[in-house]
Amino acid sequence: MNQEQFEIYRHLAGRLIDGQLSPGSHIESEQELARKFSTTRMNAYRAIKQLERRGIVSRSKRAGTRVSAPVNPNLLRQLKCEMTRRICVIHSRNSYEYLHWTGEFRRTLQQALAAEDFTLEDVHLDDVRDRAELKEKLLRLTETGIAAFILSVRGEEDEFLIENSDLFFQYHNKIFVYQSGAMSWMHWPFHTVTVNIFGEGSLAAKYLMEKGIRKIAYCRREISSKNYLDFNRERLLGVEFTMRRLSDGRNKPEEWVGLEQIYRNCMENGSGCGLIVSTDELAARIIDYFAERGAKRPPEMISFDNNSEYDSYRLTTIAPPHVEMAQTLGRLIFDNIDIDSECDFVSYIKIDSKLIINHQE
Known part of the structure; x- marks a missing residue:
């Protein structure tokens, strides 16, 4: 729906919302509306x-265009949602949400939405x-x-939203998910932007192997x-895939769990071992x-998140490109938020980190 069509639609929907048009009421003809809005x-x-598709109006040569049905509460809510430019973010309950919903991400998304006259509003459901x-x-x-709704999800604390995600469709049909990759929304009917977690492991393994390291532990x-x-x-799996690919199947990673095992195995293996650390x-x-x-830090170590709380450790890290992710989410919203868009597919976009x-001193 282009801007001129939307202005006419908003005019008619506004009259329906305000109760100015009741069942049986006559609606201006196409010619009258075209003249009124200086359009075709x-x-x-x-x-x-579009109103006819909603089941609100009917047309005939004899009677013209008339309101054919009352605007029930569900339809009234839908019309109000179509008239607004307000987008609500349902924030994650996870305390690490700040790692993917960063200030940089929010600013970029807000700027992209503002360019199309949308506003961004924060909603917290902790209670x-x-x-x-x-x-x-x-x-x-x-x-x-x-x-539209944007669901910002990160960890198990957001399982509640998955379990009750059908409720969102009862009240709205423009729903988007932005998440860290910690939970899979691939099987749910929402357009999603997420992180390529497999690719993160692959990138970490490639970095260490290109430095000549063949013994790698996750x-x-x-x-x-x-x-x-x-x-x-x-x-x-991403680590293993890349190690095998770059060594013709000869090398594969170990998995070390917990500080004590990591320390013990490092001492046993010496400085020739590379660590890929989960955060x-x-x-x-x-x-x-x-x-x-009394031991030195592991000389070859790469981790994930680019968490500013640990800048003093001068870590080599891997993190999502938050500006690119915000721009991608913005485009996904613009492509699917139109009133008359009836998308017959769901986008699940994984972006490479x-x-x-951060060179050590």
């Missing part, structure tokens, strides 16, 4: 056609604990009109949660753990 008859036709409360919250949000914390294990397993936070803990025992080398 075809633009007026397409705007009215929502069951389906009934979520339903009530979504009802209140959509009653005032929302152009290091993670002692956590047994399914999402944590699945996330690390996908990254480890910058764990990499910093490894350095501290070694220092407490980048290597960031």
Whole structure:
């Protein structure tokens, strides 16, 4: 729907929302609307056609265009949502959300949305604990009109949103997901932008092997949660794939779990071993753990997140390109937010992370 069509549609929908048009009411003809908005008859036709698709109006040569059905609460909510330029972000409950919903990401996304006259509003659901409360919250949000929802998800704390994701479709059909890759939304009917976790492992292995390192260990914390294990397993698969590819199948990684095992194995293997560490936070803990025992930091170590809290450790790290991810999400929204867009596919976009080398002094 182009801007001229939208202006006519907004005019008619606004009259329906305000109760100015009731069942049986006559709607201006295409010619009248075209003159009123200084546009073509075809633009007026397409705007009215959209209301016809909604089941609100009917047309005939004898009776003209009339309101054919009352605007029920669900339809009223839909019309209000179509009229607004307000996009709501449902934020993650995970305390590490700041690593993927960064200030840089938000600024870039906000600028992209503002260029199309959309605003971004933050919504936190930390106090929502069951389906009934979520339903009530979504009802209140959509009653005032929302152009789209963005779900920012990161970890198991957001499992609640997955379990009740059908509720979003009850109140809206423009839903987008931006997530860190820690949870898979591939099987859900939402346009998604995420991180190529397999690719992160591949990039880390390539970096170490190009430095001549052939013994590589993937290091993670002692956590047994399914999402944590699945996330690390996908990254480890990327490490193994690249090691085998670059060594014609001769090399494959080990997996070391917990600080004690990481320290013990490093001492046994000497300085020729390269570590791929699951997070910058764990990499910093490894350095501290070694220092407490009088050992030097592992000479060849790469981690993930580019977490500014650990800048003083001068880590070599891998992190998503947040500007590119924000721009991609913005384009995905613009391509699918149009009132009359009936997309017959769901986009699941994985973006490659980048290597960031912070040279040690």
